[in-house]
Amino acid sequence: MSGGCSRGPGAGDAWLRLARLALVLLGWVSSNSLTSLATSSTSSASFLASAVSAQPPLRSQCPPLCECSEAARTVKCVNSDLTEVPADLPPYVRNLFLTGNQLAVLPAGAFARGPLLAELAALNLSGSHLQEVRAGAFENLPSLRQLDLSHNPLHKLSPFAFSGSNASVSAPSPLVELILSHVLPPVDKEEKWSIEGMVAAALRAGQALRGLRRLELTSSHFLFLPQDILVQLPGLRHLDLRNNSLVSLTSVNFRNLTHLESLHLEDNALKVLHNGTLAELQGLPQVRVFLDNNPWVCDCHMADMVTWLKETEVVQSKARLTCAFPEKMRNRVLLELNSSDLECDPILPPSLQTSYVFLGIVLALIGAIFLLVLYLNRKGIKKWMHNIRDACRDHMEGYHYRYEINADPRLTNLSSNSDV
Numbered sequence: 001m002s003g004g005c006s007r008g009p010g011a012g013d014a015w016l017r018l019a020r021l022a023l024v025l026l027g028w029v030s031s032n033s034l035t036s037l038a039t040s041s042t043s044s045a046s047f048l049a050s051a052v053s054a055q056p057p058l059r060s061q062c063p064p065l066c067e068c069s070e071a072a073r074t075v076k077c078v079n080s081d082l083t084e085v086p087a088d089l090p091p092y093v094r095n096l097f098l099t100g101n102q103l104a105v106l107p108a109g110a111f112a113r114g115p116l117l118a119e120l121a122a123l124n125l126s127g128s129h130l131q132e133v134r135a136g137a138f139e140n141l142p143s144l145r146q147l148d149l150s151h152n153p154l155h156k157l158s159p160f161a162f163s164g165s166n167a168s169v170s171a172p173s174p175l176v177e178l179i180l181s182h183v184l185p186p187v188d189k190e191e192k193w194s195i196e197g198m199v200a201a202a203l204r205a206g207q208a209l210r211g212l213r214r215l216e217l218t219s220s221h222f223l224f225l226p227q228d229i230l231v232q233l234p235g236l237r238h239l240d241l242r243n244n245s246l247v248s249l250t251s252v253n254f255r256n257l258t259h260l261e262s263l264h265l266e267d268n269a270l271k272v273l274h275n276g277t278l279a280e281l282q283g284l285p286q287v288r289v290f291l292d293n294n295p296w297v298c299d300c301h302m303a304d305m306v307t308w309l310k311e312t313e314v315v316q317s318k319a320r321l322t323c324a325f326p327e328k329m330r331n332r333v334l335l336e337l338n339s340s341d342l343e344c345d346p347i348l349p350p351s352l353q354t355s356y357v358f359l360g361i362v363l364a365l366i367g368a369i370f371l372l373v374l375y376l377n378r379k380g381i382k383k384w385m386h387n388i389r390d391a392c393r394d395h396m397e398g399y400h401y402r403y404e405i406n407a408d409p410r411l412t413n414l415s416s417n418s419d420v
C-alpha cells in the first residue's frame, strides 16, 4: 500500500508537469500562428493596396468593339470590320486577336500609337484583308513571340516588316513563330511580281529573324524556294511548306539549318530529289522530312533517290511514296523499285515502236499496190498523158497570142498617148 501511496503523489507530479508542458506548447503554437497571421495580413494588405493603386488606369481601357479580359490578359477585336489597330489597347494584353477585320494596310508602328504593349506575346491578324504590311509594322513590341498573318491577300510585304523601319539598325526581332500561310493575293498577270521573292526578302532582312524557330509557309502557291530564303534563319526548328507548287529543291541550301527538326513538303509538285539535296538532308542531325503526295517521276534520274530512301531514317513513312509518272510505273512504291525498273526510255516507248513497224508495213503494201495499178494501166495512162499535152498546147497557144498583142509597140504607144 505504502508503495502505492508513495507512487500516488509521484504520479500527480508527473501529470502536473505534463499539463504545464502542454500549456507552454500551446502558448508557443498560438503565439506563432498569431504572428504568422499578422504577417500574412500585412502582405495581403500591401497586395490589396498595390492592386487598388494599379486598377483605375487598367479598367478604363477597353477599346470599342473589343472584348478585354484582364485575368486572361487577352483582348479580342474580332469580326468587327475594324479598319485600323485600336490605339488605346490596355497595356496588360498578352494575347491580341484582330482576326476577321478590314485592316488593308498595317503602317509603321501600328501597335505603338498608345501605351507601350510591353507584354504582347501573341498577335493574330488572320483573315483581316491585309494587303500591305509596311516597314516597322511590328515595332515597339518587345515581347512578341508569335505572329499569325495567315489568310491575308498580302500584295506588299515590306522587306523591313519584321526588322524595323530603320534599315541600318537591325535589331533582332523577338519572334519565335511566324505564320504566313494562305497569303497569295489574286494574281495580276501584268505585274512582274513574285510572292517567293517578296517573302524571302522579308525573311532575310537585317538578320532580324535569327531567333525564329517555327515558320509556316503553306498554301501560297510557291513555285520555287529562292536560294537565300533560309540562310538568315539559323535557329529554325520547324519549317512547313505544305500545299505549295514546289517543283524542285535544287536551289535551296538546307546545310546551315542545323537545328531543323521537321520539314514538311507534302502536297507539292516535286518530281525527284537530286544528290545535292539528299546529302544536305542527310547531314542534318535531327530532321524528319515529310514527302507524301508529290508526283514522283520514276525514270533513270530517280535511281539516286531510291537508293537513298532504302537506307535513310530521315524520311517519315517512306513506304507510302509512290510514282506518278511514267504511265507504266504509276502507283509503284518507290522503296520497292530496282535499278532495272528505272530507265530513261529511248526516243520511243516500246508499245509505240511496235505500232510504228506495223504502220511501215501497211504503207509499203499500199505503195506496192499503187505501182502495180500504174503498171497495169500503162496504156491508158499514156493516152491520158497525150490528152493532157494537147490540152496544154492549146492553152499555151492562146497565151502566146495574147502576149503578142500586148507586146506590139504600136498598140502600147497608142494606149499611152490616149492617156495624155
Ligand SMILES: *[C@@H]1O[C@H](CO)[C@@H](O)[C@H](O)[C@H]1NC(C)=O
Binding pocket: 099, 124, 125, 126, 148, 179
Ligand atoms: C488565329 O485566328 C484564326 C481565326 O480565329 C485561327 O484559326 C488560328 O488558329 C489563330 N492562330 C493561332 C496561331 O492561334
Ligand SMILES: *[C@@H]1O[C@H](CO)[C@@H](O)[C@H](O)[C@H]1NC(C)=O
Binding pocket: 166, 167, 168, 169
Ligand atoms: C537609323 O539608325 C541610325 C543609327 O542609330 C541613325 O544614325 C539614323 O539616323 C537612323 N535613321 C532613321 C531614318 O531613323
Ligand SMILES: *[C@@H]1O[C@H](CO)[C@@H](O)[C@H](O)[C@H]1NC(C)=O
Binding pocket: 219, 220, 221, 243
Ligand atoms: C491548298 O492551297 C490552295 C491554294 O493554293 C487552297 O485553295 C487550298 O484550300 C489548300 N488546301 C488545303 C488543304 O489547305
Ligand SMILES: *[C@@H]1O[C@H](CO)[C@@H](O)[C@H](O)[C@H]1NC(C)=O
Binding pocket: 231, 232, 234, 255, 256
Ligand atoms: C553556312 O555554313 C557555312 C559552312 O557550313 C558557312 O561558311 C556560312 O557562313 C554559313 N552561312 C550562314 C548564313 O550562316
Ligand SMILES: *[C@@H]1O[C@H](CO)[C@@H](O)[C@H](O)[C@H]1NC(C)=O
Binding pocket: 275, 304
Ligand atoms: C549520287 O551519289 C551516288 C553515291 O554517292 C553516286 O554513285 C552517283 O553517281 C551520284 N549521282 C549523280 C547523278 O551524280
Ligand SMILES: *[C@@H]1O[C@H](CO)[C@@H](O)[C@H](O)[C@H]1NC(C)=O
Binding pocket: 336, 337, 338
Ligand atoms: C529486283 O531485282 C531482283 C534481281 O535483280 C529480283 O529478284 C527482284 O524480284 C526485283 N524486284 C522487283 C520489285 O522487281
